[in-house]
Amino acid sequence: MKQGTIPKATVARLPLYLQCMQSMAPTETTVSSETLARMANLNPANVRKDLSFLGSHGVRGVGYDRLHLCMQIKLELGLIEAWQVIIVGVGNLGSALANYGGFEAAGFDVVGLYDADPEKIGMEFHGHMVRPVSALASDIAGSPIAMAIITTPALAAQEIADTLVDCGIRSILNFAPAVIQTPPGVECRHVDLATELQILSYYQARQA
């Protein structure tokens, strides 16, 4: 019931609950914290506490109405309208993400691809022509583009991020293997694929 500000850890789990509920059979109209917990590999109390931040939407003795809960989570996450997203860096990963259907499925529109390499300009992926990074500023100005995905090499990432921030982008998803510095007010998430394997390596190394 503590409306207003949701703990980071909870925010990071809300999309997971959405995913779990979307994978349930359509006949399942209600869902309990225990079911969700089992699907998400969490503790039921954790699920209940998370959902309580959205307000009291459960019914005691019954559970949560699945569709209603999905809607509440989408509302809270700001997923009612599709955000427009651009991808900067059309290498292996960037072009794969451009073709990846998961972003659309999750409610995002990939509306533009950019690259610094003149050879890539004009290539088409997923119905979008690759445009030069020099066009970023004018393309973003006055457009509703809110988020950017960086899939450039590490060395280019910071410069691209600076450009994006200058253009008014305030949400960045960075796949380049480099930490990016952004001013306050800009949210930047870093997903490093090799890092994930290195973390696994630690646990792999100390078993068996």
Next chain:
Amino acid sequence: MKQGTIPKATVARLPLYLQCMQSMAPTETTVSSETLARMANLNPANVRKDLSFLGSHGVRGVGYDRLHLCMQIKLELGLIEAWQVIIVGVGNLGSALANYGGFEAAGFDVVGLYDADPEKIGMEFHGHMVRPVSALASDIAGSPIAMAIITTPALAAQEIADTLVDCGIRSILNFAPAVIQTPPGVECRHVDLATELQILSYYQARQA
């Protein structure tokens, strides 16, 4: 100095320190907790505490010897020898990851690609022929393959994971948009690309 068991949060940051140090000029032979903290967007005390779990490798008044620290971290993470990794699911993402140089750069060897789709069998990416998932068991048995990356559609992910676990794989990096259940002793990390955007959406929606 508290040898033996390292907190999860620290383990997740060790690769970051490696990355930061690898991006420094070769002339920089020592590095301070403050420098590392600035590069990694962390608090210097946090860095020092993290590194203290590796033992006392710093010199008061000076800092840490860069090469020595890199080696200590690699040792701790089990990155001295290259782990062999396979990729299951050669769609957009899987093939991009097969071609992605970052895993090799981070000390992993992608040694095999697998897919369930007969049309994909025999295709070549990054010097590897795609093999059928039915060959997984015999390919893994007796081989040093330790880790697997799942890039299948959501619906196939659990079944593939079960197969991998049966084959003795104990470290799984899952990119499929589905939670995977694994028995104790199997470490499974889940990276969901759409989820990352959805988390950003929350913060994007409540600013400006």
Next chain:
DNA sequence: AGCTGTGAACATATTCACAGCC
């Protein structure tokens, strides 16, 4: 009876503050 919502207890993680050493 069954399940939510939540205060209290516990666990983990981060930051402070400073002693200790170069």
Next chain:
DNA sequence: GGCTGTGAATATGTTCACAGCT
């Protein structure tokens, strides 16, 4: 003087346990 290493303090996150509602 400058930087590490670390106990203590704080903040955040998770789990328990149970009251409260249907």
